[in-house]
Protein backbone atom coordinates (compact mmCIF):
# COMPACT_ATOMS: atom_id res chain seq x y z
CA UNK A 1 0.00 0.00 0.00
CA UNK A 2 1.39 3.40 -0.91
CA UNK A 3 0.71 6.69 0.78
CA UNK A 4 -1.93 8.79 -0.91
CA UNK A 5 -1.18 11.72 -3.15
CA UNK A 6 -3.51 14.39 -4.41
CA UNK A 7 -5.64 13.67 -7.42
CA UNK A 8 -4.80 15.45 -10.65
CA UNK A 9 -6.30 15.83 -14.05
CA UNK A 10 -5.36 13.20 -16.59
CA UNK A 11 -4.26 14.58 -19.96
CA UNK A 12 -7.30 16.81 -20.36
CA UNK A 13 -5.56 18.60 -23.20
CA UNK A 14 -5.14 15.32 -25.04
CA UNK A 15 -8.76 14.34 -24.44
CA UNK A 16 -9.99 17.55 -26.02
CA UNK A 17 -7.64 17.19 -28.96
CA UNK A 18 -8.65 13.59 -29.49
CA UNK A 19 -12.38 14.22 -29.16
CA UNK A 20 -13.02 15.72 -32.56
CA UNK A 21 -10.56 13.48 -34.41
CA UNK A 22 -11.93 10.29 -32.99
CA UNK A 23 -15.64 10.61 -33.63
CA UNK A 24 -16.76 7.04 -33.96
CA UNK A 25 -18.63 5.77 -37.00
CA UNK A 26 -22.41 5.57 -36.96
CA UNK A 27 -23.90 2.06 -37.05
CA UNK A 28 -23.52 0.49 -40.48
CA UNK A 29 -27.27 -0.01 -40.95
CA UNK A 30 -30.32 1.50 -39.41
CA UNK A 31 -31.12 -1.81 -37.76
CA UNK A 32 -33.59 -1.04 -34.99
CA UNK A 33 -36.57 -3.29 -35.52
CA UNK A 34 -34.72 -5.42 -38.10
CA UNK A 35 -35.10 -9.13 -37.54
CA UNK A 36 -31.77 -10.19 -39.12
CA UNK A 37 -28.38 -8.89 -38.07
CA UNK A 38 -24.89 -10.28 -38.19
CA UNK A 39 -24.32 -10.03 -34.42
CA UNK A 40 -26.67 -9.77 -31.46
CA UNK A 41 -25.06 -8.57 -28.24
CA UNK A 42 -27.05 -9.56 -25.15
CA UNK A 43 -26.45 -7.38 -22.07
CA UNK A 44 -25.59 -3.68 -22.04
CA UNK A 45 -22.99 -3.44 -19.27
CA UNK A 46 -19.32 -2.60 -19.87
CA UNK A 47 -18.69 -5.89 -21.70
CA UNK A 48 -21.71 -5.55 -24.00
CA UNK A 49 -21.05 -1.89 -24.79
CA UNK A 50 -17.39 -2.63 -25.61
CA UNK A 51 -18.41 -5.54 -27.85
CA UNK A 52 -21.07 -3.50 -29.68
CA UNK A 53 -18.61 -0.66 -30.29
CA UNK A 54 -16.12 -3.04 -31.84
CA UNK A 55 -18.75 -4.67 -34.08
CA UNK A 56 -20.00 -1.22 -35.14
CA UNK A 57 -16.47 -0.04 -35.89
CA UNK A 58 -16.08 -3.11 -38.15
CA UNK A 59 -19.23 -1.92 -39.98
CA UNK A 60 -21.11 -5.15 -39.33
CA UNK A 61 -24.84 -5.06 -38.61
CA UNK A 62 -25.74 -5.64 -34.97
CA UNK A 63 -28.12 -4.85 -32.18
CA UNK A 64 -27.36 -4.54 -28.47
CA UNK A 65 -30.23 -5.87 -26.32
CA UNK A 66 -30.41 -4.59 -22.76
CA UNK A 67 -33.10 -5.84 -20.40
CA UNK A 68 -33.26 -2.72 -18.22
CA UNK A 69 -34.17 0.85 -19.23
CA UNK A 70 -30.50 1.95 -19.14
CA UNK A 71 -27.03 0.95 -20.25
CA UNK A 72 -24.13 0.41 -17.83
CA UNK A 73 -25.14 -2.64 -15.77
CA UNK A 74 -23.05 -2.66 -12.60
CA UNK A 75 -21.76 0.82 -13.46
CA UNK A 76 -24.64 2.99 -12.35
CA UNK A 77 -24.63 6.66 -11.39
CA UNK A 78 -27.54 7.52 -9.08
CA UNK A 79 -28.98 10.65 -7.49
CA UNK A 80 -28.29 10.87 -3.77
CA UNK A 81 -29.04 13.96 -1.73
CA UNK A 82 -29.15 16.07 -4.90
CA UNK A 83 -25.71 14.86 -6.01
CA UNK A 84 -24.59 12.22 -8.50
CA UNK A 85 -22.83 9.17 -7.11
CA UNK A 86 -21.74 5.77 -8.39
CA UNK A 87 -23.34 2.91 -6.46
CA UNK A 88 -21.46 0.29 -8.47
CA UNK A 89 -18.03 0.60 -10.06
CA UNK A 90 -16.65 3.94 -8.90
CA UNK A 91 -13.40 3.86 -10.85
CA UNK A 92 -11.14 1.62 -12.86
CA UNK A 93 -7.50 0.91 -13.51
CA UNK A 94 -6.14 2.86 -16.44
CA UNK A 95 -3.61 0.14 -17.23
CA UNK A 96 -6.30 -2.54 -17.59
CA UNK A 97 -7.36 -2.84 -21.23
CA UNK A 98 -8.51 -0.01 -23.47
CA UNK A 99 -11.35 1.50 -21.47
CA UNK A 100 -9.44 4.70 -20.69
CA UNK A 101 -8.40 5.07 -24.33
CA UNK A 102 -12.00 4.53 -25.50
CA UNK A 103 -13.26 7.14 -23.04
CA UNK A 104 -10.54 9.49 -24.15
CA UNK A 105 -11.36 8.90 -27.81
CA UNK A 106 -15.00 9.74 -27.10
CA UNK A 107 -14.01 13.04 -25.53
CA UNK A 108 -15.02 12.00 -22.01
CA UNK A 109 -13.26 13.62 -19.08
CA UNK A 110 -11.35 11.39 -16.70
CA UNK A 111 -9.63 12.36 -13.49
CA UNK A 112 -7.03 10.55 -11.41
CA UNK A 113 -8.01 8.93 -8.14
CA UNK A 114 -5.66 9.38 -5.18
CA UNK A 115 -3.21 6.50 -5.27
CA UNK A 116 -3.36 3.91 -2.52
CA UNK A 117 -5.71 3.91 0.44
CA UNK A 118 -5.37 5.53 3.82
CA UNK A 119 -5.17 3.06 6.63
CA UNK A 120 -6.79 3.84 9.97
CA UNK A 121 -6.82 1.93 13.25
CA UNK A 122 -8.65 2.93 16.45
CA UNK A 123 -9.85 6.22 14.96
CA UNK A 124 -6.55 7.55 13.69
CA UNK A 125 -4.25 7.09 10.76
CA UNK A 126 -1.57 4.47 11.33
CA UNK A 127 2.15 5.25 11.27
CA UNK A 128 4.32 4.81 8.19
CA UNK A 129 5.67 1.54 9.57
CA UNK A 130 2.14 0.09 9.78
CA UNK A 131 1.54 0.92 6.10
CA UNK A 132 4.68 -1.08 5.34
CA UNK A 133 3.57 -3.93 7.61
CA UNK A 134 0.14 -4.07 5.94
CA UNK A 135 1.63 -4.00 2.42
CA UNK A 136 4.06 -6.73 3.40
CA UNK A 137 1.28 -8.89 4.94
CA UNK A 138 -0.76 -8.46 1.74
CA UNK A 139 2.19 -9.52 -0.41
CA UNK A 140 2.86 -12.50 1.86
CA UNK A 141 -0.78 -13.60 1.65
CA UNK A 142 -0.70 -13.53 -2.15
CA UNK A 143 2.57 -15.46 -2.16
CA UNK A 144 1.22 -18.02 0.30
CA UNK A 145 -1.82 -18.60 -1.89
CA UNK A 146 0.35 -19.05 -4.98
CA UNK A 147 2.62 -21.47 -3.13
CA UNK A 148 -0.36 -23.47 -1.87
CA UNK A 149 -1.59 -24.16 -5.41
CA UNK A 150 1.86 -24.81 -6.85
CA UNK A 151 1.35 -28.58 -6.88
CA UNK A 152 -1.84 -28.17 -8.92
CA UNK A 153 -4.21 -28.72 -5.97
CA UNK A 154 -6.69 -25.91 -5.39
CA UNK A 155 -7.84 -25.30 -1.81
CA UNK A 156 -9.74 -22.59 0.06
CA UNK A 157 -7.85 -19.30 0.26
CA UNK A 158 -8.30 -19.31 4.05
CA UNK A 159 -6.75 -22.79 4.22
CA UNK A 160 -3.82 -21.67 2.07
CA UNK A 161 -3.07 -18.87 4.53
CA UNK A 162 -3.53 -21.13 7.57
CA UNK A 163 -1.12 -23.71 6.06
CA UNK A 164 1.57 -21.12 5.31
CA UNK A 165 4.93 -21.69 6.95
CA UNK A 166 5.84 -19.31 9.79
CA UNK A 167 7.25 -16.02 8.51
CA UNK A 168 10.94 -15.18 8.65
CA UNK A 169 11.92 -13.45 11.88
CA UNK A 170 10.93 -9.79 11.89
CA UNK A 171 8.53 -10.03 8.92
CA UNK A 172 4.75 -9.94 9.31
CA UNK A 173 3.50 -13.30 8.09
CA UNK A 174 0.06 -14.61 7.29
CA UNK A 175 -0.77 -14.76 10.98
CA UNK A 176 0.73 -11.39 11.99
CA UNK A 177 -1.14 -8.37 13.38
CA UNK A 178 -2.51 -7.38 9.96
CA UNK A 179 -3.68 -10.87 9.03
CA UNK A 180 -7.35 -10.25 9.85
CA UNK A 181 -7.38 -6.94 7.94
CA UNK A 182 -5.71 -8.58 4.93
CA UNK A 183 -8.28 -11.40 5.03
CA UNK A 184 -11.14 -8.87 5.05
CA UNK A 185 -9.55 -6.81 2.31
CA UNK A 186 -9.04 -9.77 -0.05
CA UNK A 187 -12.22 -11.67 0.83
CA UNK A 188 -15.39 -9.79 1.87
CA UNK A 189 -14.25 -6.37 0.61
CA UNK A 190 -12.44 -7.59 -2.51
CA UNK A 191 -14.71 -10.42 -3.66
CA UNK A 192 -17.81 -10.14 -1.49
CA UNK A 193 -17.16 -13.54 0.11
CA UNK A 194 -15.03 -14.85 2.98
CA UNK A 195 -11.67 -16.45 2.20
CA UNK A 196 -13.06 -19.80 3.41
CA UNK A 197 -15.41 -19.84 0.39
CA UNK A 198 -12.89 -18.67 -2.21
CA UNK A 199 -10.49 -20.67 -4.37
CA UNK A 200 -6.82 -19.96 -3.57
CA UNK A 201 -5.98 -20.54 -7.25
CA UNK A 202 -8.59 -18.10 -8.55
CA UNK A 203 -7.59 -15.44 -6.03
CA UNK A 204 -3.85 -15.91 -6.50
CA UNK A 205 -4.26 -15.54 -10.27
CA UNK A 206 -6.33 -12.40 -9.89
CA UNK A 207 -4.40 -9.48 -11.21
CA UNK A 208 -6.60 -6.48 -10.64
CA UNK A 209 -4.47 -3.34 -10.57
CA UNK A 210 -5.77 -0.69 -8.16
CA UNK A 211 -8.32 1.76 -9.54
CA UNK A 212 -6.54 5.00 -10.42
CA UNK A 213 -9.07 6.71 -12.69
CA UNK A 214 -12.66 7.88 -12.51
CA UNK A 215 -15.12 10.08 -14.34
CA UNK A 216 -16.28 13.27 -12.60
CA UNK A 217 -19.69 12.69 -14.20
CA UNK A 218 -19.82 9.18 -12.71
CA UNK A 219 -18.71 5.85 -14.14
CA UNK A 220 -22.33 4.91 -14.90
CA UNK A 221 -22.76 8.14 -16.87
CA UNK A 222 -19.47 7.45 -18.64
CA UNK A 223 -20.72 4.02 -19.72
CA UNK A 224 -24.01 5.43 -20.97
CA UNK A 225 -22.03 8.00 -22.97
CA UNK A 226 -19.84 5.30 -24.51
CA UNK A 227 -22.96 3.44 -25.61
CA UNK A 228 -25.01 6.48 -26.64
CA UNK A 229 -24.47 6.20 -30.40
CA UNK A 230 -24.91 2.44 -30.59
CA UNK A 231 -27.87 0.58 -32.03
CA UNK A 232 -29.49 -0.41 -28.72
CA UNK A 233 -32.85 -1.79 -27.71
CA UNK A 234 -33.48 -1.07 -24.03
CA UNK A 235 -36.22 -2.75 -21.98
CA UNK A 236 -35.47 -5.79 -24.15
CA UNK A 237 -34.95 -8.83 -21.89
CA UNK A 238 -33.79 -11.85 -23.86
CA UNK A 239 -35.70 -14.96 -22.82
CA UNK A 240 -34.67 -17.62 -25.34
CA UNK A 241 -31.77 -18.32 -27.68
CA UNK A 242 -32.41 -21.02 -30.28
CA UNK A 243 -29.74 -22.53 -32.48
CA UNK A 244 -30.86 -23.59 -35.94
CA UNK A 245 -28.38 -24.22 -38.74
CA UNK A 246 -26.46 -21.11 -39.76
CA UNK A 247 -28.39 -18.77 -37.47
CA UNK A 248 -29.29 -18.25 -33.87
CA UNK A 249 -32.73 -16.86 -33.07
CA UNK A 250 -32.96 -14.53 -30.12
CA UNK A 251 -36.37 -14.01 -28.51
CA UNK A 252 -37.09 -10.86 -26.53
CA UNK A 253 -39.94 -10.71 -24.03
CA UNK A 254 -42.85 -8.78 -25.54
CA UNK A 255 -41.55 -8.97 -29.13
CA UNK A 256 -43.33 -11.34 -31.51
CA UNK A 257 -40.52 -11.90 -34.01
CA UNK A 258 -37.22 -13.32 -32.85
CA UNK A 259 -34.05 -11.62 -34.09
CA UNK A 260 -31.86 -13.86 -36.25
CA UNK A 261 -28.09 -13.50 -35.97
CA UNK A 262 -25.01 -15.23 -37.29
CA UNK A 263 -23.13 -14.66 -34.03
CA UNK A 264 -23.99 -13.77 -30.46
CA UNK A 265 -21.94 -11.99 -27.83
CA UNK A 266 -23.46 -13.09 -24.54
CA UNK A 267 -22.62 -10.37 -22.01
CA UNK A 268 -25.01 -11.00 -19.12
CA UNK A 269 -23.71 -11.71 -15.58
CA UNK A 270 -22.66 -15.29 -14.79
CA UNK A 271 -25.29 -15.74 -12.00
CA UNK A 272 -28.01 -14.74 -14.49
CA UNK A 273 -26.87 -17.55 -16.78
CA UNK A 274 -26.39 -20.00 -13.92
CA UNK A 275 -29.95 -19.31 -12.73
CA UNK A 276 -31.33 -20.26 -16.16
CA UNK A 277 -32.89 -16.80 -16.63
CA UNK A 278 -32.25 -17.14 -20.37
CA UNK A 279 -33.28 -20.45 -21.96
CA UNK A 280 -31.09 -22.04 -24.62
CA UNK A 281 -32.27 -24.57 -27.18
CA UNK A 282 -30.24 -26.76 -27.41
CA UNK A 283 -29.09 -26.22 -23.84
CA UNK A 284 -25.72 -24.78 -22.89
CA UNK A 285 -22.96 -27.42 -22.79
CA UNK A 286 -22.78 -29.25 -19.45
CA UNK A 287 -19.13 -28.22 -19.07
CA UNK A 288 -20.15 -24.55 -19.23
CA UNK A 289 -23.06 -24.99 -16.82
CA UNK A 290 -20.71 -26.68 -14.35
CA UNK A 291 -18.19 -23.85 -14.68
CA UNK A 292 -20.89 -21.19 -14.15
CA UNK A 293 -22.03 -22.94 -10.96
CA UNK A 294 -18.40 -23.05 -9.77
CA UNK A 295 -18.16 -19.23 -9.64
CA UNK A 296 -21.10 -18.06 -7.51
CA UNK A 297 -21.68 -14.38 -6.84
CA UNK A 298 -19.95 -12.45 -4.11
CA UNK A 299 -21.92 -9.62 -2.57
CA UNK A 300 -20.91 -5.97 -2.33
CA UNK A 301 -23.33 -3.16 -1.53
CA UNK A 302 -22.67 0.53 -1.24
CA UNK A 303 -24.12 3.06 1.16
CA UNK A 304 -23.95 6.80 0.45
CA UNK A 305 -24.38 9.53 3.08
CA UNK A 306 -23.48 13.17 3.68
CA UNK A 307 -20.75 14.26 6.10
CA UNK A 308 -20.70 18.07 5.89
CA UNK A 309 -17.55 19.96 6.79
CA UNK A 310 -15.07 17.18 6.02
CA UNK A 311 -14.86 15.85 9.62
CA UNK A 312 -12.58 12.98 8.51
CA UNK A 313 -10.11 15.43 6.90
CA UNK A 314 -10.01 13.56 3.58
CA UNK A 315 -8.93 14.66 0.13
CA UNK A 316 -11.54 14.34 -2.64
CA UNK A 317 -12.16 10.68 -3.58
CA UNK A 318 -9.74 9.34 -0.99
CA UNK A 319 -10.24 5.71 0.01
CA UNK A 320 -9.95 4.57 3.62
CA UNK A 321 -9.44 1.06 4.94
CA UNK A 322 -9.70 0.45 8.67
CA UNK A 323 -7.99 -2.27 10.68
CA UNK A 324 -10.19 -5.29 11.45
CA UNK A 325 -12.00 -4.74 14.71
CA UNK A 326 -15.45 -4.64 16.13
CA UNK A 327 -17.31 -2.92 13.31
CA UNK A 328 -18.47 -4.69 10.15
CA UNK A 329 -15.64 -4.37 7.60
CA UNK A 330 -16.12 -1.69 4.98
CA UNK A 331 -14.12 0.47 2.58
CA UNK A 332 -14.80 4.20 2.56
CA UNK A 333 -14.62 6.46 -0.48
CA UNK A 334 -14.64 9.93 0.97
CA UNK A 335 -15.73 13.30 -0.40
CA UNK A 336 -16.89 12.12 -3.79
CA UNK A 337 -15.47 14.61 -6.32
CA UNK A 338 -14.89 17.08 -3.48
CA UNK A 339 -18.49 17.06 -2.22
CA UNK A 340 -19.84 16.13 1.24
CA UNK A 341 -20.89 12.74 -0.10
CA UNK A 342 -19.15 9.63 1.28
CA UNK A 343 -19.68 6.01 0.23
CA UNK A 344 -19.10 2.88 2.29
CA UNK A 345 -18.75 -0.49 0.53
CA UNK A 346 -19.81 -3.49 2.62
CA UNK A 347 -19.09 -7.07 1.57
CA UNK A 348 -20.41 -10.57 2.20
CA UNK A 349 -22.98 -10.95 5.06
CA UNK A 350 -23.58 -7.23 5.77
CA UNK A 351 -23.96 -6.64 2.03
CA UNK A 352 -26.54 -9.41 1.81
CA UNK A 353 -28.43 -7.84 4.72
CA UNK A 354 -28.43 -4.47 2.92
CA UNK A 355 -29.69 -6.09 -0.29
CA UNK A 356 -32.49 -7.84 1.60
CA UNK A 357 -33.57 -5.00 3.90
CA UNK A 358 -32.49 -1.81 2.11
CA UNK A 359 -31.77 1.53 3.76
CA UNK A 360 -33.34 0.36 7.06
CA UNK A 361 -30.39 -2.03 7.47
CA UNK A 362 -27.81 0.14 5.71
CA UNK A 363 -28.19 3.10 8.10
CA UNK A 364 -27.31 1.20 11.33
CA UNK A 365 -24.43 -0.56 9.55
CA UNK A 366 -22.98 2.75 8.39
CA UNK A 367 -23.42 4.25 11.85
CA UNK A 368 -21.80 1.19 13.50
CA UNK A 369 -18.80 1.55 11.21
CA UNK A 370 -18.51 5.28 11.93
CA UNK A 371 -18.91 4.78 15.71
CA UNK A 372 -16.05 2.27 15.74
CA UNK A 373 -13.74 4.24 13.49
CA UNK A 374 -14.69 7.94 13.50
CA UNK A 375 -17.02 8.39 16.52
CA UNK A 376 -17.52 12.13 16.12
CA UNK A 377 -19.02 11.62 12.66
CA UNK A 378 -21.59 9.02 13.65
CA UNK A 379 -24.30 11.35 14.94
CA UNK A 380 -24.24 13.39 11.74
CA UNK A 381 -25.54 10.52 9.61
CA UNK A 382 -29.32 10.12 9.76
CA UNK A 383 -30.11 9.17 6.19
CA UNK A 384 -28.48 6.93 3.58
CA UNK A 385 -28.97 5.80 -0.01
CA UNK A 386 -28.02 2.17 -0.63
CA UNK A 387 -27.43 -0.05 -3.64
CA UNK A 388 -29.19 -3.36 -4.18
CA UNK A 389 -27.18 -5.52 -6.55
CA UNK A 390 -27.89 -8.75 -4.73
CA UNK A 391 -31.66 -8.59 -5.28
CA UNK A 392 -31.53 -7.21 -8.81
CA UNK A 393 -32.68 -10.13 -10.99
CA UNK A 394 -30.65 -8.82 -13.93
CA UNK A 395 -27.38 -8.86 -11.95
CA UNK A 396 -27.73 -11.14 -8.86
CA UNK A 397 -24.53 -10.14 -7.04
CA UNK A 398 -21.41 -8.02 -7.37
CA UNK A 399 -18.81 -10.26 -9.00
CA UNK A 400 -18.22 -13.95 -9.56
CA UNK A 401 -15.41 -15.81 -7.79
CA UNK A 402 -14.53 -19.51 -7.85
CA UNK A 403 -15.28 -21.90 -5.02
CA UNK A 404 -12.38 -23.77 -3.36
CA UNK A 405 -11.17 -26.50 -5.71
CA UNK A 406 -12.83 -24.85 -8.73
CA UNK A 407 -10.25 -22.21 -9.67
CA UNK A 408 -9.42 -23.85 -13.01
CA UNK A 409 -13.04 -23.58 -14.21
CA UNK A 410 -12.63 -19.98 -15.36
CA UNK A 411 -10.71 -21.15 -18.45
CA UNK A 412 -13.94 -22.71 -19.80
CA UNK A 413 -15.40 -19.27 -20.49
CA UNK A 414 -12.92 -18.72 -23.32
CA UNK A 415 -14.61 -21.55 -25.30
CA UNK A 416 -16.93 -20.70 -28.18
CA UNK A 417 -20.40 -22.07 -27.48
CA UNK A 418 -22.34 -23.82 -30.26
CA UNK A 419 -19.83 -22.39 -32.78
CA UNK A 420 -21.39 -18.93 -32.65
CA UNK A 421 -21.83 -17.74 -29.06
CA UNK A 422 -18.98 -15.78 -27.46
CA UNK A 423 -19.01 -15.09 -23.73
CA UNK A 424 -18.11 -11.67 -22.32
CA UNK A 425 -18.25 -10.13 -18.86
CA UNK A 426 -16.34 -9.52 -15.67
CA UNK A 427 -16.29 -13.26 -14.90
CA UNK A 428 -14.57 -14.26 -18.16
CA UNK A 429 -10.93 -13.10 -17.81
CA UNK A 430 -8.70 -15.57 -15.98
CA UNK A 431 -6.68 -12.84 -14.27
CA UNK A 432 -8.56 -9.54 -14.72
CA UNK A 433 -11.88 -10.83 -13.36
CA UNK A 434 -14.21 -8.79 -11.20
CA UNK A 435 -13.32 -5.40 -12.66
CA UNK A 436 -14.79 -2.85 -15.04
CA UNK A 437 -11.64 -2.79 -17.18
CA UNK A 438 -11.61 -6.59 -17.33
CA UNK A 439 -15.27 -6.66 -18.40
CA UNK A 440 -14.60 -4.05 -21.09
CA UNK A 441 -11.58 -5.98 -22.42
CA UNK A 442 -13.54 -9.23 -22.45
CA UNK A 443 -16.30 -7.58 -24.53
CA UNK A 444 -13.77 -6.37 -27.08
CA UNK A 445 -12.14 -9.81 -27.19
CA UNK A 446 -15.48 -11.59 -27.69
CA UNK A 447 -16.41 -9.19 -30.51
CA UNK A 448 -13.05 -9.73 -32.19
CA UNK A 449 -13.63 -13.48 -32.15
CA UNK A 450 -17.18 -13.05 -33.49
CA UNK A 451 -15.88 -10.88 -36.34
CA UNK A 452 -13.56 -13.68 -37.44
CA UNK A 453 -16.67 -15.65 -38.43
CA UNK A 454 -17.10 -13.07 -41.19
CA UNK A 455 -13.44 -13.19 -42.16
CA UNK A 456 -12.70 -9.90 -40.34
CA UNK A 457 -9.43 -9.66 -38.44
CA UNK A 458 -6.69 -12.23 -37.89
CA UNK A 459 -7.80 -15.89 -37.95
Ligand SMILES: Cc1cc2nc3c(=O)[nH]c(=O)nc-3n(C[C@H](O)[C@H](O)[C@H](O)COP(=O)(O)OP(=O)(O)OC[C@H]3O[C@@H](n4cnc5c(N)ncnc54)[C@H](O)[C@@H]3O)c2cc1C
Pocket residue numbers: 042043044045046047048065066067068071072073074075087088089090091092093211236237238239267268269272277278300301302387389394395397398399424425426427434435436437439
Ligand atom coordinates in the same frame (compact mmCIF):
# COMPACT_ATOMS: atom_id res chain seq x y z
C1 LIG B 1 -20.79 -2.41 -5.57
C2 LIG B 1 -19.81 -2.66 -6.67
C3 LIG B 1 -18.64 -1.93 -6.72
C4 LIG B 1 -17.72 -2.14 -7.74
N1 LIG B 1 -16.60 -1.37 -7.78
C5 LIG B 1 -15.73 -1.52 -8.80
C6 LIG B 1 -14.64 -0.64 -8.93
O1 LIG B 1 -14.51 0.32 -8.16
N2 LIG B 1 -13.76 -0.87 -9.94
C7 LIG B 1 -13.93 -1.87 -10.84
O2 LIG B 1 -13.09 -2.04 -11.75
N3 LIG B 1 -15.01 -2.70 -10.77
C8 LIG B 1 -15.90 -2.54 -9.78
N4 LIG B 1 -16.99 -3.34 -9.70
C9 LIG B 1 -17.16 -4.41 -10.70
C10 LIG B 1 -17.70 -3.85 -12.03
O3 LIG B 1 -18.81 -3.03 -11.76
C11 LIG B 1 -18.12 -5.03 -12.90
O4 LIG B 1 -17.03 -5.91 -13.06
C12 LIG B 1 -18.56 -4.61 -14.31
O5 LIG B 1 -19.37 -3.46 -14.27
C13 LIG B 1 -19.30 -5.78 -14.93
O6 LIG B 1 -19.63 -5.50 -16.27
P1 LIG B 1 -20.35 -6.61 -17.15
O7 LIG B 1 -20.60 -6.00 -18.48
O8 LIG B 1 -19.59 -7.87 -17.08
O9 LIG B 1 -21.74 -6.92 -16.42
P2 LIG B 1 -22.93 -5.95 -16.05
O10 LIG B 1 -22.44 -4.57 -15.86
O11 LIG B 1 -23.66 -6.59 -14.92
O12 LIG B 1 -23.85 -5.94 -17.36
C14 LIG B 1 -24.69 -7.02 -17.67
C15 LIG B 1 -25.94 -6.45 -18.31
O13 LIG B 1 -26.76 -7.55 -18.75
C16 LIG B 1 -28.11 -7.15 -18.62
N5 LIG B 1 -28.96 -8.34 -18.66
C17 LIG B 1 -29.16 -9.28 -17.71
N6 LIG B 1 -30.03 -10.22 -18.15
C18 LIG B 1 -30.39 -9.86 -19.41
C19 LIG B 1 -31.26 -10.42 -20.40
N7 LIG B 1 -31.96 -11.54 -20.16
N8 LIG B 1 -31.39 -9.79 -21.59
C20 LIG B 1 -30.71 -8.64 -21.86
N9 LIG B 1 -29.88 -8.06 -20.94
C21 LIG B 1 -29.71 -8.66 -19.74
C22 LIG B 1 -28.12 -6.43 -17.26
O14 LIG B 1 -29.26 -5.61 -17.12
C23 LIG B 1 -26.80 -5.64 -17.34
O15 LIG B 1 -27.01 -4.35 -17.86
C24 LIG B 1 -17.95 -3.14 -8.71
C25 LIG B 1 -19.14 -3.87 -8.68
C26 LIG B 1 -20.07 -3.63 -7.68
C27 LIG B 1 -21.36 -4.39 -7.67
